[in-house]
Amino acid sequence: MDQERPVKLSDISKALNLSVSTVSRALNDSHEIGEETKRMVQSYASKVNYRPNLIAQSLKEMNTRYIAIIVPEISNSFFAEIVNGVEFVANNQGYHVVIYQTHDSTEREINIIRDVARRKADGLLLSPSTNQTEVNEVMKSIGAKLPVVYFDRVPSDNYCHKVVCDNYQAAFEATSWLIQQGKRRIAHMAGPSGISISIERLAGYSAALLHAGISVDPNLIRYSNFLAREVWDNLRDLEEKYQPDAYFASSDRLSFYCYEAVQRLPEPRASEVKIVGFTNAPFAHLLRPKLSAIVQPAFEMGKISAEMLLNTITKKNKDIEYGFIKLPAVLKNTE
Amino acid sequence: MDQERPVKLSDISKALNLSVSTVSRALNDSHEIGEETKRMVQSYASKVNYRPNLIAQSLKEMNTRYIAIIVPEISNSFFAEIVNGVEFVANNQGYHVVIYQTHDSTEREINIIRDVARRKADGLLLSPSTNQTEVNEVMKSIGAKLPVVYFDRVPSDNYCHKVVCDNYQAAFEATSWLIQQGKRRIAHMAGPSGISISIERLAGYSAALLHAGISVDPNLIRYSNFLAREVWDNLRDLEEKYQPDAYFASSDRLSFYCYEAVQRLPEPRASEVKIVGFTNAPFAHLLRPKLSAIVQPAFEMGKISAEMLLNTITKKNKDIEYGFIKLPAVLKNTE
């Protein structure tokens, strides 16, 4: 028969005529409990299926053995892979990973950060949608030593832990590859102008053009907020006025929206225009015509982020040594 | 200056020369606290950025105001949409949603369920990878009144809450459409044979064939565990021996693995073989040749699941009335 109510230490202590503290120590295999008593307690506990109440434990220990990760959208393969890398490391060290998504809403993001702090997560992995100063505000206001590692989109200052891929290099290579294919009028579909990844990818794109002796035309650079409508509007405008011969899309979603819009163009443009974009979608290589992909080492990024975070959690008394890791991305699905 | 340590009730009570209980009541707007005192306390609390410790609250209240959802893989668009539906409802009612993934591992699934119980989540949404009797075992052993709603993959018994899409109908329509297209040798790439969705989809497939006067050939039915390798092996074998003229794939991942394998076949088969499969991938419609898609109302399923769960959580004293909701799926991307 199944008990109606989870069994707790005092249930065991009553049943065995022992004190609660003795039971607790016996279950934790303390040296100050007799071997025989330990066996008694442990066998009884497993018989009645005792499981310590993690809330009570957390309150006492002031840690929760879980870390939180906040991402814009879990369905985005890039972030899903990051989460998998994080789980891989965290689970090995006995930590659980709690996933939150912001759907690119600043309000949600702030609420989640506050909640994570109030629930006393042991650490936080964050790729902020929100602008930097606002994130700083929130971080201050929670008034706690909540260890944070930023990934993908990171603050510019150096007093925090950061894990990114080499966006500049990746954008440089992608753009250079398009140039090698004979393209000269390369449009850049960029993300929001404020955030780190947009800035670095734009820089790489510009550098590649200049390196090839092509001047950077601001008209060919379009910012948008990961929304299909904005990408489509930008693309229509570009097509009407400038007819680029290639597109470089700066993120997963932008890549697909851009690809879709190009495919809807009348021939021969639909098949002539080349597209290269950041994406970790596992099925991107199935598209015809091809979508050339800059693939980030997302799983690895997740692993490293989690390792950095867990390090600062366990060595929290030591002086902090801020880390900044930058990993290479690779260009795939070229011909 | 930011405080080093989160401020707690006793900090406020000392600063204001009040008792902790008075402070607590003042912050909770209790009627037995004077208006002036309330204002004092509230303004001071917000000045020092007081946030109640949710762990302590949970321990006292014996609820946590969050629900857990366990899915095989968050990168799977179907499950990601479900999660979004769940969040939509839960957040509106003041609940947080904690997402876990099993990666189709029974061991992970069981560990997660145990952990969810120990952390005293107020409820659980579950699409079990694990076989039914084993799940029942675990549910018994946690010895708690943890409300559960099953979705997608559900147990066969009627003493639980369930939300699914009409798999039989969807499979019937998909298969019938292939028959209308003139296909007769339709292979079925099915999921693991034990679980509800596989059984129902197979039934719909078979019924459609019989309805059209085509006999069901067991050789054309292949089970697999959502692994690319298995799908590819099955497909190679089918191609060598039976040369089906169409494939019906029974899940998101199976659809893409199957599509990919077919595209690698030598022409003219690659473009002649028609494929229809379950998928909620947002970019499935970009594929050429087409992948016809059975799209499940995932967001809706998530919403309904969450509503059912929150109902049983808040009305837990009332007698339980088990619900079983079945929603229609639609066939898209046909010509």
Place this chain on the structure above:
DNA sequence: CCATTTTACGCAATCGTTTGCGTAAATAAT
């Protein structure tokens, strides 16, 4: 054989909240 250490356990405080109950002072009722 007595003094000292070790063994094995219990008592009580603690983590940060909430809440039932008790009680002074203030107000209202008679």
Place this chain on the structure above:
DNA sequence: ATTATTTACGCAAACGATTGCGTAAAATGG
């Protein structure tokens, strides 16, 4: 003016676990 009621607050227990400290009994030492 005396009693009854309300108002506004404090004390202490509780949620379930962990742990420092105290202390009998047992083991050890000289």
